[in-house]
Amino acid sequence: xxxxxxxxxxxxxxxxxxxxxxxxxxxxxxxxxxxxxxxxxxxxxxxxxxxxxxxxxxxxxxxxxxxxxxxxxxxxxxxxxxxxxxxxxxxxxxxxxxxxxxxxxxxxxxxxxxxxxxxxxxxxxxxxxxxxxxxxxxxxxxxxxxxxxxxxxxxxxxxxxxxxxxxxxxxxxxxxxxxxxxxxxxxxxxxxxxxxxxxxxxxxxxxxxxxxxxxxxxxxxxxxxxxxxxxxxxxxxxxxxxxxxxxxxxxxxxxxxxxxxxxxxxxxxxxxxxxxxxxxxxxxxxxxxxxxxxxxxxxxxxxxxxxxxxx
Amino acid sequence: xxxxxxxxxxxxxxxxxxxxxxxxxxxxxxxxxxxxxxxxxxxxxxxxxxxxxxxxxxxxxxxxxxxxxxxxxxxxxxxxxxxxxxxxxxxxxxxxxxxxxxxxxxxxxxxxxxxxxxxxxxxxxxxxxxxxxxxxxxxxxxxxxxxxxxxxxxxxxxxxxxxxxxxxxxxxxxxxxxxxxxxxxxxxxxxxxxxxxxxxxxxxxxxxxxxxxxxxxxxxxxxxxxxxxxxxxxxxxxxxxxxxxxxxxxxxxxxxxxxxxxxxxxxxxxxxxxxxxxxxxxxxxxxxxxxxxxxxxx
Numbered sequence: 001x002x003x004x005x006x007x008x009x010x011x012x013x014x015x016x017x018x019x020x021x022x023x024x025x026x027x028x029x030x031x032x033x034x035x036x037x038x039x040x041x042x043x044x045x046x047x048x049x050x051x052x053x054x055x056x057x058x059x060x061x062x063x064x065x066x067x068x069x070x071x072x073x074x075x076x077x078x079x080x081x082x083x084x085x086x087x088x089x090x091x092x093x094x095x096x097x098x099x100x101x102x103x104x105x106x107x108x109x110x111x112x113x114x115x116x117x118x119x120x121x122x123x124x125x126x127x128x129x130x131x132x133x134x135x136x137x138x139x140x141x142x143x144x145x146x147x148x149x150x151x152x153x154x155x156x157x158x159x160x161x162x163x164x165x166x167x168x169x170x171x172x173x174x175x176x177x178x179x180x181x182x183x184x185x186x187x188x189x190x191x192x193x194x195x196x197x198x199x200x201x202x203x204x205x206x207x208x209x210x211x212x213x214x215x216x217x218x219x220x221x222x223x224x225x226x227x228x229x230x231x232x233x234x235x236x237x238x239x240x241x242x243x244x245x246x247x248x249x250x251x252x253x254x255x256x257x258x259x260x261x262x263x264x265x266x267x268x269x270x271x272x273x274x275x276x277x278x279x280x281x282x283x284x285x286x287x288x289x290x291x292x293x294x295x296x297x298x299x300x301x302x303x304x305x306x307x308x309x310x311x
Numbered sequence: 312x313x314x315x316x317x318x319x320x321x322x323x324x325x326x327x328x329x330x331x332x333x334x335x336x337x338x339x340x341x342x343x344x345x346x347x348x349x350x351x352x353x354x355x356x357x358x359x360x361x362x363x364x365x366x367x368x369x370x371x372x373x374x375x376x377x378x379x380x381x382x383x384x385x386x387x388x389x390x391x392x393x394x395x396x397x398x399x400x401x402x403x404x405x406x407x408x409x410x411x412x413x414x415x416x417x418x419x420x421x422x423x424x425x426x427x428x429x430x431x432x433x434x435x436x437x438x439x440x441x442x443x444x445x446x447x448x449x450x451x452x453x454x455x456x457x458x459x460x461x462x463x464x465x466x467x468x469x470x471x472x473x474x475x476x477x478x479x480x481x482x483x484x485x486x487x488x489x490x491x492x493x494x495x496x497x498x499x500x501x502x503x504x505x506x507x508x509x510x511x512x513x514x515x516x517x518x519x520x521x522x523x524x525x526x527x528x529x530x531x532x533x534x535x536x537x538x539x540x541x542x543x544x545x546x547x548x549x550x551x552x553x554x555x556x557x558x559x560x561x562x563x564x565x566x567x568x569x570x571x572x573x574x575x576x577x578x579x580x581x582x583x584x585x586x587x588x589x590x591x592x593x594x595x596x597x598x599x600x601x602x603x604x605x606x607x608x609x
Binding site: 034035037038040041042044045047048049051052053054055056103104106107109110111122123124125126127129130131133134135136137138139141142143144145146150151152153184187188216241244245247248251252262265266269270281282285288289292293296 | 347350351352354355358359361362364365366367368369371372373416417419420423424427428431435438441442443444445446447448449450451452453454455456457477478480481484536539540542543545546549550557560561564568571572575576578579582583586587589590591
């Protein structure tokens with residue numbers, strides 16, 4: 001495997017010692033200078049990532065005139081519209097994460113057992129990268145071309161098979177349609193996230209299990225399954241976050257009515273907001289941060305367990 | 312360490328060592344039973360079939376001509392659509408700026424944390440992975456006031472769509488970090504840097520002429536991911552009202568679905584070719600290095 005080169009303590013090398021020997025003061029200066037070199041990075045991240053987060057956090061608790069208030073945040077818990085969108089968003093994310101994890105996991109298993117540098121595997125990985133991370137609006141159009149009113153499958157079922165199934169393509173523009181498209185891009189994401197863990201399951205373990213008389217099923221039941229469980233759960237959480245945060249697909253499919261959080265936030269950003277509710281968008285955004293942060297915390301805990309075995 | 316293989320979110324996974332580090336001839340497939348092979352093939356056909364179906368539908372949809380004929384008119388129309396051309400140009404320009412900015416910001420910082428201040432490595436890693444935990448739409452909410460300020464106070468530059476590169480750099484940080492980190496871990500960065508320094512090279516020269524060529528694979532991987540991400544970015548550009556490729560495709564979708572599906576498919580294919588060519592042939596230097604390291608051991 002790779003050398004953890006970064007953990008080699010560098011500052012005490014002969015070269016530094018030679019240059020800075022005997023001058024404790026200059027060494028301290030040098031130490032400060034070392035940190036100073038990271039300043040551009042910290043400034044940049046501070047300006048374009050931390051500052052926006054602070055703007056949200058502060059805005060969520062202030063009125064448009066800058067006075068402190070709890071109204072925006074409490075609205076998330078009391079106004080049934082917002083409660084509803086959060087519930088729907090979480091449901092959508094949970095459902096599509098589970099669907100994506102199952103089908104993506106199976107696909108990863110089918111792909112991993114081939115040649116590691118094989119054509120099929122690299123083809124699937126590259127395609128997955130595109131579909132999982134590049135999609136958004138374009139995937140919405142792909143589904144319109146498939147299941148839309150004049151989509152390939154719709155026409156096929158209506159004119160050739162003559163089945164009344166899926167003829168009314170309106171379902172595609174609802175939460176059901178959203179769930180189908182989301183699951184579509186969760187599958188390749190699962191593949192990308194889960195494949196490395198499957199790679200970590202060694203042939204030796206399988207052989208050991210087999211030499212003790214274990215069947216393929218008992219291997220997965222007692223060895224492979226437990227080892228992969230943390231990685232699988234971790235991947236599931238990533239998929240949840242992915243679906244929960246997705247906006248582009250929903251924006252392209254659902255034009256009327258904001259039924260999930262990301263659409264609601266976009267609506268709050270774009271429209272003339274009702275006086276007294278200017279910062280509700282920021283409160284919604286803060287709510288999303290809290291949900292994702294909790295999930296990511298769980299993810300970090302699981303990852304710590306996962307990395308113990310699969311390396 | 313914590314950067315376990317399972318944590319790799321990016322298409323740079325092959326870079327992350329999983330593909331590369333597998334000893335040759337592990338050949339599990341051969342040992343699998345026949346029944347297992349059947350199940351595998353069945354899964355591949357069903358799941359891949361589901362993944363391919365919408366893409367095929369796009370092809371079918373975008374080539375529809377009058378009375379059931381086939382035509383490439385929609386694709387020809389792309390080239391005549393000034394909005395599409397403008398969108399592609401804008402997105403490509405943003406992509407170039409994002410790649411340059413990301414590399415200038417990230418490579419020296421990461422090398423520095425490895426060589427000089429290992430203590431800060433975890434902090435930098437945390438900040439780089441943070442955008443994964445902050446949805447793009449949330450970032451828009453927080454960054455809109457900053458962009459509004461830039462638009463009002465920085466003149467034409469502040470109001471240009473190219474300023475999207477600033478925020479795109481943040482969005483690509485997690486992917487770029489992982490790709491470059493995997494490369495940095497595969498070489499002995501500290502020793503390389505010391506060797507270069509002791510031969511009289513300054514820091515800029517050490518990084519550009521010594522470290523960078525050795526982590527070419529990671530840099531290339533980061534750049535490819537950044538380009539794909541920028542070309543696919545919709546959320547932020549649309550809500551900040553900049554006409555990037557995806558925003559143009561979205562608007563087009565409401566006017567001429569055939570052309571918009573054609574553009575979408577073309578963009579997907581382009582991104583796929585970019586990633587596939589890279590997975591198949593890219594990352595050469597790292598791989599060679601790794602093979603050399605591994606041979607004596609294996």
